[in-house]
Amino acid sequence: MNETLTSALVEMREDDVLAAVGAAKAAGMAATDIIADLQAGMKTIGDKYEAGEYFLSELIMSAEIFKRALAELGLDQSAADTGARGTVVLGTVHTDIHDIGKNIVASVLSANGFRVVDLGVDVPVEKFVAAVKEHSAQVVGLSCLLTTAFPAMQETIEALAAAGLRDKVTVVIGGGPVSDDLAEQLGADGAGASAQEAVNLAAKAVEGGAA
Ligand code: B12
DSSP states (O other): OOHHHHHHHHTTOHHHHHHHHHHHHHTTOOHHHHHHHHHHHHHHHHHHHHTTSSOHHHHHHHHHHHHHHHHHHTOSSOOOOOOTTOEEEEEEBTTOOOOHHHHHHHHHHHHTTOEEEEOOSSBOHHHHHHHHHHHTOSEEEEEOOOGGGHHHHHHHHHHHHHTTOTTTSEEEEESTTOOHHHHHHHTOSEEESSHHHHHHHHHHHHHSSOO
């Protein structure tokens, strides 16, 4: 754990965050490890928000700094997107607009050879169903940061079943509050806590093995 990076983000010291990311990158640290340190900072920021110590303005500011840190890592746009390993339809479920984690998942999946159809945020269930059909996707990734959006994940999975697609796609869920138990409860095939886990789950779905 890179405490310097994590605490710089928690304290919103943007210049220090960017300098620490640059230094970690120059030292050869893997992008996924750098992201994990940033994510730990966001978790603390969320806890402070919940405790009434930080406000919405801090959430917004931290999100901006996080995005600039990703740009510093070269992860602000999708990498080579060949689709050789399979197609993943990805989106943040409806009523939820958090997209930092989803965008990282999209970039890392692309960098690992998957074609990613990113539907954005607050995605209606019909849009997921239409995209799976249109792109013959093997995997659907549902991102969700709000516990109040759990029903939206459930509805999306049910809509895929109603369209006769459920046994044709592997559904994986991810985002702060999700867990394996929740995946089982909602009828998803798995849950991932990081972009690397998203790659492992997608690889398992299309190739039957890990990344
Ligand atoms: C930044 C932030 C915001 C920003 C979002 C900006 C953006 N463009 O995304 C803004 C300010 C807009 C925001 C708004 C709100 N937020 Co907010 N937000 C956060 C915060 C601080 C960080 C989230 C984040 O980006 N984390 C960093 C990323 C990298 O992590 P991640 O998303 O978990 O993604 C990783 C993994 O989970 C995984 N992953 C993600 N998606 C997927 C998908 C798949 C398929 C897989 C396999 C893996 C995977 O890989 C990612 C990379 O490693 C969290 C705190 C927290 N603990 O998460 C609160 C938090 C999620 N927000 C919260 C709340 C309450 C809100 C608001 C309701 C506040 C309000 N009063 O308006 C609104 C809701 C708006 C809406 N309708 O969605 C609560 C939710 C509580 C709950 N019980 O649901 C949290 C937990 C804060 C808290 N502790 O209270 N928020």
